[in-house]
Amino acid sequence: MTDNSRASGRGAGGARTLPLLSGTRKGLALLRTSDTGLLLLALIIGAGAGLGAIAFRWLIQTFTLILSGHDDYSGLGNVANPHVPWLGKWFVLLAPVVAGLLYGPLVYFFAREARGHGVPEVMYAVARKGGRIAPQVAAVKALASALCIGGGGSVGREGPIVQIGSALGSTLGRVVKVTEPRMKVLVACGAAGGIAATFNAPLAGVFFAMELILANFAAQSFGMVVLSSVTASVIGRAALGNEPFLILPEFTVDHLSQYLFFALLGVLAGGVGVVFTKVLYWIEDACDWAWRGPEWLRPAVGGLLLGVVLLLLPQMYGVGYPVLGNGIAGNYATGFLIVLLIGKVVATSLTIGIGGSGGVFAPSLFIGAVLGAAYGQGLNDVVPGLAGSVGAYGLIGMGAVFAGASRAPITAVVIMFELTGEYSIILPLMVAIVLATGVSHIMSGDTIYTLKLRRRGVDLSAPPHAEAMMGAPVSQIMEPTDATIGEHETLASAVAALSVSRHGQLPVLNDDGFYLGVITTRTVTEALASGDRDDDRVENWIDNTASVNADETIESVLVRLEDAQGPLPVMDPGLGVVVGWLSHQQLLTSVYLPRGSNPPGE
Template identity: 35%
Template structure:
């Protein structure tokens, strides 16, 4: 029967020795060694490269399909060249073109797949979070086709959202045909999505960052490497089709001084406020559609009517609008024309997007943000020319800042603006402006334009990525050295009597079992010991049903927690690698929870590390005595 003398208090005190144990049990079951990458990552990377090539080809096909539909609908010609819609040829009849496209998209969504509705990225995020990254194969065909029809008939959307969704669908489908884990399938989905964005804008690095910030929800070598390779190869495929010139042209920029940098930061903050307003307005419009007494299939027709009317008076609001972004950044649209374009593009896009049609958000956001930035920059020049504000830089900051504020993808926004303009002197204003927009947006609204839809469905999406605290803490630093163990030869009746006595250590829920050599045999639980079907004459050794499941003292608590889940146990004996059957401690689930106390203290308990008073002052003496008392008490 266990007692104080038979229970080891530390590694040096030894372990109780039982006479014998028959038969000998299997070797210990310890956590596997951590490896950042293995051969499987090489296989997934190779598949991701193929997915990247496929996504780039799909992006090219979608772009040409949009061009074909635009040319047929607005110009009456058969051509796949990318063209901006124009109402000159058809006049007022051009209002019917968006209505026709909306009708077709509504039919496709109703009878094909309702998942094609929306701007793509939130839908992909939902599949990652709640469907183990599985996307139906028909989405890969219906999503780009519906988007091409909606955009080609004048829809004021970007092609990048549907392309990202299509690339993600391709990666998911490949991951469903090939036997792999859900994490590997998620990696392929993110690789396809990043490849789609990279193939659209020629922005491989920001595409990877966007995948990390919005789709992967992690930063690990085994996921980032395949995504980066897919993004790189997709950019190479794009260069083979359209060249490697930057997507947007901006005149040469100059290095801003401190005052100018402050002005760009303020512009970013104001655009951040606008990004919150844009997000709320879009979802307010969605709520209005919910009140309509008609089936959702017909909602796009309402939005398309607004698009057609606005487009008749301001044709530049129709279609993707990449030429508008380029004109804003280069300073070719200014003054009243700029303000009119911003307001009408925003209304056209928000009202049509809220109807649930198929289209992207990034290009419209870039148009609105770039226009706001250019307008604010021009206003700053009028107020104080000495600030040295460059309207081109202000437009670039506005374009990226509204992306950062609306999507909460800070790093992707900064790098994207650089990659699409190739202006390195714009990086400093971009970093300051986007950070300010990101801060303001988070203060005003928890959800982004990408996650608000999921939040309304009850999901809580936190886009904060930190290294798991348990992976920093070693088992030796969190385990208990007060190990209460049982001898293999003990009789069950004696142990039950000890449990009923309430003696020290008898309230534990699990006990290591030690043989006559002082080595671990396994672990028995309190339920095993109190099982009425067991006779009192039974030995403790006979209750051990599996080999010893242990954790090494130099493992992390994360490895220990994972091992508990795999083994289906609530506690693990702690052993040293050089003596894997000699118990030196025990770690339980409560120890895992207790380890988070340091993390919570570091996050929420203010502390004064250095004295703020002079060493000779009375306040310094009081603080020193207080610290001494606390140290002595601990």
């Protein structure tokens, strides 16, 4: 072949390649920008989340079987692990240690976002990072959470599957290079698909993603999330069956008076949900304070303490659905139900505190179930003819405690309806959940998810720009002083100066130029109206207004500004002189409006 013919061949090959590349680019552009493309991405993510949920559940079962010797150890009592029968019941001291030795380094070296219960990290990624989640999070979270739960960690699987599905959605969005709003929708699609496939609850997956992850119910987002949830649920049912993850008793309301009992349970459950949240982070703080070694070793060393809890109360091993079911069925005495409640709060908090990986959704259901069952059994002892079945109170307690902890009432109602399939549950459930949510609002400004972020200085309720500005110095947003006045000048001079002042007040300086206070238009008006000419000097009418330093952070001066009637003078901390004003209007304009935007109405 001649050089010309080879060149011609390359040209022909290039000509064939160009349409292929052009078609690929057009296809990616269609996925990025069109509604059809978004629909297709939602389907793909739903399928991926469904398959991920199947793999995750298999990992949990496998590691539980390896580390405990049983499919689910929680309902068996202090039995031995058949793999190491010579250890007897004492193997539970070592199971969390072995699991921690495996997942501790995995999380620390490859994806530190995988530590903890997962949902706050997804909420933060959507609210502050445009939905971007590192692609390795899915694999690391699946392995770490499965090892943690299989080794006795008293946590749930919903947090991990939300993070796994969300990471899949984010990764696909980054590959296709979608815009930020679409990326957030894809992350929510992954979260919904994970919940739907794991719990066989497609509606709960949708509302969990919309209420907690996206925090809005936009029509297009809702449609895509529903599509992803349905796809994942179909795949999950094909592989795992169509049975609910919990077999619950039938629900009945025998007397109208029981609505009062359910309402009181809702109030109690709301308080328990808040207490669970507080204890969770209190124990995490205690673990942070006590641990001085390398972080990757913390789960293994802390696992020994968790093992002691499991030795005393083996019902806390893993998620504990069999124990939850027995509690609702009335198989435990009231006193033991209270022990299980306290044990679950402590075991879950300790699992998270030592660096474990797992969710808090299932533990909140567990706590609610045993609380409701204990409450129902107590009522049956007091008013046996009116109380009704213990199982009814257990079911209501499940939804109410979750609502009190997460403040997601819609999700709580929907998931309990899906678990039972009973329409009769709706009215009493709504009563209890609304009251639990209200009690939670009164007792705490944060939920079990948002408190983790607030402790890091992240307030999801504030605009991102405002959050970033809170740590900025006052000097960054202060207004310069327009004029000052000396303490020995007359009120007539003050009137002339105040007439051109922007804020109706002026800083008063002594003969050396140091700040003494302010004089206001109102004060001068009152002085002149009194007709007293013996004290017509400014020094006699100074208001001792609080001041702020230019190097203080905006967040640290908010209380003083809130209490002030007008703007606060800003001082140079080194020179002791006034250098500016900090006003309410300037704060709102600078902090809550991003740079380059106009205030409302302009």
